Amino acid sequence: MKNPSTEVPQGLNGARATLDLKMPKFNGNVVEFHEWANMFQELVHNSSKPVPEKMGMLKASLGESPRRLIYGFGDSESHYKAALKTFFKVFEGQELIVEAHTQEIENLPGGHLLIIQERVGPGDTLWGQIVHCVERKLDKETFNAWDQLSRDIPSEKN
Structure with missing residues (x-):
């Protein structure tokens, strides 16, 4: 496999292409x-x-x-x-992250919850569907931390 850092695509006129990446603004969310x-x-x-x-x-x-x-x-x-x-x-404080994600859920417009309720399949619960939607929204690190935490919590069946 070629080293991607040395491979630079050639433009139609033979000029080397450049990729201009800009840092996104962080506003405190x-x-x-x-x-x-x-x-x-x-x-x-x-x-x-x-x-x-x-x-x-x-x-x-x-x-x-x-x-x-x-x-x-x-x-x-x-x-x-x-x-x-x-x-x-x-x-990066854990409490702040949990609070921010909770706030995001609380700020969901009511219509969104109705759509989620309509999508709930047989044998599934509204809570399960909400958890699934939240999981898809989490960044990778938060999802992995949440997944690990959920594995560490004893279930009611045990």
């Missing part, structure tokens, strides 16, 4: 944190860019509210590491 953090890690943190550029990209990828958390941080390596530590401490 806990439900979106892992997706943003994974993207930041791949595009910025793991890159060979100098620390001041990484810090600038971090600040540029934040909405107003989360940017306030690192207001006044400089461009040094210690400030960059402290900024990342701050974000993970604030937005």
